[in-house]
Amino acid sequence: MESLYLPRPARLNKILPLTATEKLFEVSFDDGKSLGHQPGQFVEVSVFGVGEAPISVSSSPTRSKRSFELAIRLVGNVTSALHNMKEGSRIGIRGPFGTHFPYKELEGRDLLFVAGGIGLVPARSFINYAIDNSKKYGKITILFGSKSPSERLFTNEMSEWREKAEFLETVDKADETWRGNVGVITTLFSKISINARKTACIIVGPPIMYKFVLMECKKKEIPDSNIFMSLERRMKCGVGKCGHCQMDGVYICQKGPVFRYSEIKEIAEAL
């Protein structure tokens, strides 16, 4: 029996700065095997001597079999060690873990993505998956909100999203370069029209965002069972043992991170 905690050796093929605090890492396994993830899942990234951190897979499985991408914000020890690494550096990977966005079940639906800040990272794997399989889905709408223009992620992919989907963006606080929308993400809702019965809404963002976006969804009359979200908690194992990620009795690493809103709305600690 192989240890649950044994990471597989992998390498950072490419490192691209996204913002001052976020970098995009392209990772592949030493043995050349594919990660085999589904959009919305996460991996545990190991830096030996420093620790492990749960990180969402940001790339769509449609885009590459041999590698996958992680977008990582510098917050603490593991993430800063990763930020200090060079291309070719070795890391360990466990996973993929957790639930994924129900991309199969949602075929035929319109998709509304609502991503705040670093929430775009996990959302992106499904966004690009849907765009690559656009025939299978209806209309795709993407709302993205950042704190400031300098914190916008994946700006180089936005033209593709604009082209293949309806893409709207806002920032909480503008600077002199910013010409677009200013205001919290919910201000974008008035600018879109959606077919409530046909739309599935995917929300990912900081904890406080959920409450307000859900209110908008309610206004738009999107049923709770058609709302999906990805939640974050502290995690130490990723495999349902360490207890840190529990919200009430639910282990987010196993029953999540992707949840259907109707399934968690009764859980007091969820939102």
Added chain:
Amino acid sequence: MHKNHNLDIDLHYITRVEGHGNIVINVKEGKIEKCQWQVPEAPRFFEAMVVGQKWDVLHHITSRICGICSIGHTLASLKATEAAFGIKLSERDIKLRKLALHAENLQSHVLHLGYLVLPDLMGVGSVIPLASTHPAEVKTVVRIHKTANEMSDLICGRTTHPQRLIPGGFTKIPSKDELKNLKDALNAEWNDIEIVAQLLLSLAPKLPSFTRETEFIALTNPNDYAFYDGEIGSTDAKSASVDRYLEYTNEYIVPHSTAKYAKHARESYMVGALARYNLNHRLLTKKSQDIAGLFGLKALCYNPYMNNIAQLVEIVHSWEDSIRLIDELLADNSYDIQRTNMHTNVPTYQRTNVQQGIGAVEVPRGILYHDYTYDDKGFCTKANCIIPTNQNHANIQADMEALVPQILDRPKNEIELMLEMLVRAYDPCISCSTHMLKVEFC
């Protein structure tokens, strides 16, 4: 070499001593205008801190007077508290306490000789370069130091600020198996000690031959080379019980120092390894007497630099006497690991009428007194601690005044080195020397 007509020495914060001390010398046209041993260490006011504290924490607080001699401070403090309340210790615990003092003495003397003095004798600034130039020697010193520390850990729980020592005894004591292991470790160390002794023997000629007559004071005890218990002995006077310590330690204050100075029969006196040797050398173990002979150390020795050699002699003594004490403990059939409980809430000990208690022990740097007065609820109302280094300050000053005129014709760096070595020979523990308590001013 011609006479230095002008010379200014200002050794600020002399290094490789514990705490801050300065040496200031001004010589103008051959005349010494200033020759001072200054102690600018920040005063800490321990005697004021313990007032209002309960009897069961005083040893914890006063241990913090000094990191290096924290076992000694703890024991002096406990003895004072135990004297105040008439608390008696078992034979076993007294032996263990003696072992604790030996451990501290070993650790401190090895640290001093190996890490602080050796660099002077070998002409380098610290032990760090020696680690690469003389790795075998350094590793030997490290090994002895480590064994001494492990010995304190085993007896006291921790080397610095020990946890197991409490009023009335020990919260925990080593098992016989642990004592046996300790004995084996000590026996295995003899070779290392000999190596260090030989190394010092080869370097001993570098110790200056300077003498100045002075008074030596140390605890004396007819049965024992006294560390844990005894009367106050002097080379100038008859011995007296420790209750009369104030007659011996008249403390006074000098403006250039935050530490207090002390005098007895003369203007100054010396405490520490050399004082103990001068007073008690007959009670040394066989091997340690041999070592003294090897270095030509003979009582009465008036050369303060020989304090270093007296320390080496004591290393051997503490080492040998520890093995003897362990053997006695191992042979004791009633030795069990019964521990003393710390009655934090209610002192259940018998109270005597006098609630003042005085405790004295010999710590590496000399005789140490703690003197406490308690109220009827067990809170401290008054305290006085007299620390060895304080007792030595005046003697250091007097030595410097005698030495400087003798060496004025030497190059400045040599003078500096000799003065530093003089101060270091006393192994001053300056951070503790300023933690002075209430004194009578005369």
Added chain:
Amino acid sequence: MKPRIAFFDFASCEGDQLQIVNLEERLLELLQHVEVVSFREAMKEHSDNYDIAFIEGSCTRASDEERLKKIRANAKIVVALGSCATIGGINCIKNYRNQTEVRKEVYGDKYELFDTYLARPIEAVIKVDYKVPQCPINKEEFLSVAKALLTGQKPFIPDYPVCVECKMNGNVCVFEKGMTCVGPVTRAGCGSCCVNEGAICWGCRGLIDNPNTDAHKEVLEKYNLTPQEVMNKFKLYFGWSDTNAQKPQS
């Protein structure tokens, strides 16, 4: 290049630097990764060019502030070592009394020669990057902090009470042995070493960030401590941080 490190001390017993010396052969190993440029207690050389400054001791007089500020200006990282430097330690006991009185009590009519003010952790004077508490510091924790700094990490110092480690060690709680302690509000990291040795936790690592001191005072009184005894428990090490205790007098 190897990081250059320096050690400094203020009002303290120098027990923390001694712990570093007591690392014995592991100190020699550590020295392979760093260059010690100042360590007054152990070496003669001194340089003001250092990356990491380790400071032991409290600041107890205004005249020491300048030296502290100079160290801060020279160092990239300042690490406070030991209770005196991190929380004020035992030195702060005197803060509960009038400072002139304290000076008079020890030095009599010559008290004016002896400068002192409220004892304080060095953090009260300069910015401190990391703190290694305990009286004296725990050698293992010092090493783990050193290793973290050498590998560019933020050192781990627990923010939970000593009870956690005491329970892990399977100790019988001191309250069940007829004694009392301040472990429930004191920062862990020492491995509950005093309780392991049959003593009590005195609180030398200082309060955790969010201690329930009110609850603990209640508990201590429930265990028959008089208000003065309770206060003494808090005075011993929490003098600087426990705002609920009697306000220090200047």
Added chain:
Amino acid sequence: MKSRVILKVEFPHWIASLIKTENVIGIKAKEAGKFHFGKLRSSGELRLDYDVAVLPPKKYLQPPKEDLLSYNIASFKVTPSADFQPITIIGVHPYDMHGINQMDAVFSDENKDTNYLGRRKNVKIIGVDPVKASAWSFWHDMGTAYVDKGFDLWLTDIGDRYFIEIGTKSGENLLKPAKTESASKIDIERHKKARSGLKNICSPSRRIKTDIKKIPDIFRANHDHGLWEKRAKTCYSCGSCNLVCPTCYCFDVREDMELNLTGGRRVRVWDGCMLEEFARVGSGENFRKERSARFRHRFFRKMVYMKEKIGALACVGCGRCASACLPDIADPVTAINELSGLED
């Protein structure tokens, strides 16, 4: 289940022979009248008449600190820890056996925890029916006075002899050096009687005044009860209640690097949901910031969530948390009774 009996005069010889062949952990006396599991050096140290151990035997299955991996950063060689020494634990009480059975369930669900299971496989358990109970225990009402699985051998004091139930083949092997006899009718009678007497060992003041089957619902219904807030006011967040519990298994993972800065180990250490940092994430957000939220979480985990996860209440009634909690707020008995509205 097969059974044997062993005379008490023979018993020490058996234990002595086990000590010779096995790595034996037994229940022993500790200071202040307490007991603990520790290495058994002689049969005389064994104290089967104990009330409760300071720490449950889980410390041998999930040690307070254990290696998960060791690695070398330079060569990138990673080795999972696999050094699990065989041990035999003597003196496990039924409630603690229930605790171990629950840990077994948790660590062997679809994600098999190789560390736990590796150790578990190497642990033989000789349980014993209690003859005493601590003042805080209430296992008599938690359905944990008896246990029917998980052990290799089980002892019951029936006067001048122990009745031995044989749980496994390796248990049977442990008995080989023992001078046992087959159980007579009288032995079986006495065993039955001793078993039925078990329920009277805990203090009557520690009664649970409701049907334990109702406990999950009672707690669910009282999610917003004032009790959490009220009790948590004096909570230290010290985690003592977590750490002494036979069914708490949460852990933290840390890195332990060697001084050469190339070798290292990844270790897991016990953690507790009562600790303030437990649910705090890197961005600073704390998902259980309030003491009362953590306080409630612990109770819900014992009384509600684990029931849903593994089908058993995760409180086995050992009373350790109640006795460990200095402000006296962690006691499940008073909480259950208060919430059931039956507390007088």
